Every structure is written in C-alpha cells, then in structure tokens.
Amino acid sequence: MVIRKKPTAKRSVEHLHHFHCGSCGKWWSIGDAPARRTVWSCPWCGAKEKYPVRKK
Numbered sequence: 805m806v807i808r809k810k811p812t813a814k815r816s817v818e819h820l821h822h823f824h825c826g827s828c829g830k831w832w833s834i835g836d837a838p839a840r841r842t843v844w845s846c847p848w849c850g851a852k853e854k855y856p857v858r859k860k
C-alpha cells in the first residue's frame with residue numbers, strides 16, 4: 805500500500821511592488837521585491853532604470 809502525503813494548505817503574504825517604467829510608460833510588478841534594490845530592468849522594453857525607494 806502506498807501512502808500518499810496529503811497536500812497541505814498554505815497561506816502567505818506577498819508584498820507586491822509596482823514599477824512604472826519611465827521609458828515605455830508601462831506598469832510591471834514584482835512580488836516580495838528586495839526593498840534595498842533600486843535598479844531594475846523593465847520587462848516590457850528592457851530599459852534599466854533607477855527606482856527610488858518609497859518612504860512611508
């Protein structure tokens with residue numbers, strides 16, 4: 805008899821960071837993006853830009 809492990813239900817909180825590209829004007833998002841990282845490449849047009857860290 806094969807005992808199959810039942811999948812466990814999971815829940816997690818995701819901090820979604822929204823970026824607005826200054827070159828193509830499109831929005832894109834990264835879940836749980838490292839807060840200290842400021843330089844990102846736009847997945848739409850590939851432009852590498854500095855995104856300032858938003859202060860609360």
Ligand SMILES: [Zn+2]
Binds near residue numbers: 825827828848
């Ligand atoms: Zn872009």
